[in-house]
Amino acid sequence: MERSGHKLLARFRGVTLVRLAALAATGCESGSVVMVTGYRGTDIEAEIAGLELSVVRNFYYADGMASSIVLGVGRAADFDPDGIMIMLADMPLLKTKDLDTLIGVFRTSSAKAIVRAACDGVPGNPVIFPRSAFAALQGLRGDNGARAIISQSALDVIDVEIGVSAKMDIDTTEQLFAFGAQPEAN
Numbered sequence: 001m002e003r004s005g006h007k008l009l010a011r012f013r014g015v016t017l018v019r020l021a022a023l024a025a026t027g028c029e030s031g032s033v034v035m036v037t038g039y040r041g042t043d044i045e046a047e048i049a050g051l052e053l054s055v056v057r058n059f060y061y062a063d064g065m066a067s068s069i070v071l072g073v074g075r076a077a078d079f080d081p082d083g084i085m086i087m088l089a090d091m092p093l094l095k096t097k098d099l100d101t102l103i104g105v106f107r108t109s110s111a112k113a114i115v116r117a118a119c120d121g122v123p124g125n126p127v128i129f130p131r132s133a134f135a136a137l138q139g140l141r142g143d144n145g146a147r148a149i150i151s152q153s154a155l156d157v158i159d160v161e162i163g164v165s166a167k168m169d170i171d172t173t174e175q176l177f178a179f180g181a182q183p184e185a186n
Contacts, residue, residue, distance in 0.1 A: 006040050007170050008089055009047065009184035016184075017170065021089040022048040028099035032079040035089075036072040064143030073137045082111035084134065086146060087126035092179060093165035094126070102128055105160050114150055117166035118159040123150075124166030130155065 008018035015023075025033045033053040037044045038061025045055055056075045060067045069086060076084045083106055085099065098117065106115040106128045115128040127146065129137060136149045150157055170176050 005173075005184045006043065007173075007176055008044060009040070010170075010176050011182045011184075012092055012180060016047045017092050018044055018089050019047045019051075020092050021087065021094065022051050022053060024094050024096050024099060025087060026051050026053055027096040029103050030085065030099070031081055032076065034072050034076045036068040036075075038068060064141075066140035066142050066144050069140050069146065070138050073134055077134055081131070082106075083115075083128045083130045084137070085126050085128045086137075088169055090170045091125060091165065091168060092170065093168045095165065098162040098165050099126065101162055102126060102160055105158055106130075109156065109158060113156040113158050114153060115158050115160060116150065117162045119161070119164055119166040121159070121161075122167060123159055125169070 009016050012020065022033070022035060035048060035053050035055050036058050037055060038058040041057045048055070054075060056071050058068045058071050072086070073084055085102065087094070087099070102115050102117060106113070109115065111130050112132070113130065114133065117124045117126055127150065129146070129149070133149060133153065133155065136153070137146060140146065140149075170179060
């Protein structure tokens with residue numbers, strides 16, 4: 001397979017986007033961090049080497065986002081947490097303090113509610129799911145995220161304003177450049 005650019009390997013202020021995400025996650029009040037890698041997993045894993053996290057490789061990443069969620073939840077459940085935060089690695093504005101804010105609200109809910117980041121009242125990411133939602137998360141299939149679980153769940157959903165970091169994600173090369181990142185050096 002020809003080596004092509006990968007948005008998570010683009011650099012912002014000298015740090016790859018995937019490492020920025022991993023640093024935010026490993027710096028927060030979480031008890032453990034699991035990162036799911038897929039396309040170019042070896043390269044991604046090299047960028048997060050040395051950080052305190054568990055890595056699980058998704059060899060079926062082409063099947064869609066659900067396959068990564070299922071693997072990540074399965075590995076995270078091994079740590080017996082009260083909840084699992086699903087965080088995307090292409091959200092470069094997320095900071096440790098944003099994650100800690102979400103974790104604080106989750107703890108205040110006695111680990112019983114879904115806690116979702118928001119910006120100006122618009123739901124975004126990351127999202128924390130309580131243990132009672134793990135089975136539903138592990139039942140996801142295809143290119144579906146967890147939106148349906150959030151909307152169809154009988155659980156309380158608490159939106160937490162964390163600002164633009166809840167909605168800023170990098171989906172296109174244009175967004176990457178607009179954000180000021182440098183593409184992966186080949």
